[in-house]
Amino acid sequence: MITQPSPNFNDRPKGIKIKYLILHYTGMATGEAALERLCDDRAKVSAHYLVEEDGRVYSLVPESKRAWHAGVASWEGDRDINGLSIGIELVNPGHDAPEYKGNYRPFPEAQMMALAELAKDILSRHKIVPWHILGHSDVAPNRKCDPGELFEWKWLASEGVGLWPKVIKDMSSGEALSIQEKLTKYGYVIESNGDIDQQIRNVICAFQRHFRPTDISGTFDQECHAILESLLGARDY
Numbered sequence: 492m493i494t495q496p497s498p499n500f501n502d503r504p505k506g507i508k509i510k511y512l513i514l515h516y517t518g519m520a521t522g523e524a525a526l527e528r529l530c531d532d533r534a535k536v537s538a539h540y541l542v543e544e545d546g547r548v549y550s551l552v553p554e555s556k557r558a559w560h561a562g563v564a565s566w567e568g569d570r571d572i573n574g575l576s577i578g579i580e581l582v583n584p585g586h587d588a589p590e591y592k593g594n595y596r597p598f599p600e601a602q603m604m605a606l607a608e609l610a611k612d613i614l615s616r617h618k619i620v621p622w623h624i625l626g627h628s629d630v631a632p633n634r635k636c637d638p639g640e641l642f643e644w645k646w647l648a649s650e651g652v653g654l655w656p657k658v659i660k661d662m663s664s665g666e667a668l669s670i671q672e673k674l675t676k677y678g679y680v681i682e683s684n685g686d687i688d689q690q691i692r693n694v695i696c697a698f699q700r701h702f703r704p705t706d707i708s709g710t711f712d713q714e715c716h717a718i719l720e721s722l723l724g725a726r727d728y
């Protein structure tokens with residue numbers, strides 16, 4: 492672990508318990524460029540940790556402090572995701588930055604191994620349930636798509652970090668809820684104002700990036716139904 496302090500943090504709300512782990516990609520050409528930005532007081536962004544593609548781990552903000560990684564984000568009833576979470580940035584050029592377009596690439600094994608080790612260490616210190624280990628796109632589906640469909644959530648869950656549906660249940664056992672209601676029940680937030688249909692499509696894409704990465708269609712098909720049913724069933728209320 493390499494300590495590289497970032498000035499970009501503030502106090503967490505008084506008395507809160509950390510309950511989320513949020514994963515990101517940096518969306519910049521190199522790890523060095525990302526580190527520089529995350530430590531630049533003018534950028535007003537940070538994370539608790541950054542994991543390089545070769546597995547080096549940087550500690551930027553103490554876990555006791557509120558790092559600035561999630562922005563406007565929500566899950567279940569929670570709006571201050573930064574206040575309630577630990578944020579990890581994974582070095583990867585990502586999909587979005589125009590100058591790096593096309594450079595989104597798989598997360599190397601060394602990076603994933605280092606992430607798993609770091610996450611397990613975090614989970615040993617904070618009570619974070621598996622379904623509260625989320626991507627930035629899960630908590631901000633209208634703005635973000637990181638860490639994206641190349642991120643290996645399934646492997647990470649096999650390491651004990653995060654929730655992955657084990658048994659795809661028969662659809663017929665499902666409750667009579669709409670797609671929107673089921674996604675909301677799982678934790679995704681669809682605001683009551685704005686373009687509801689667009690928000691639902693964005694949430695479906697976020698769901699697919701996390702749980703059905705082979706096809707990010709934005710259409711909630713039979714397989715997505717079965718996966719969501721299994722996830723709802725696997726969650727321990």
Ligand SMILES: [Zn+2]
Binds near residue numbers: 560637
């Ligand atoms: Zn992010």
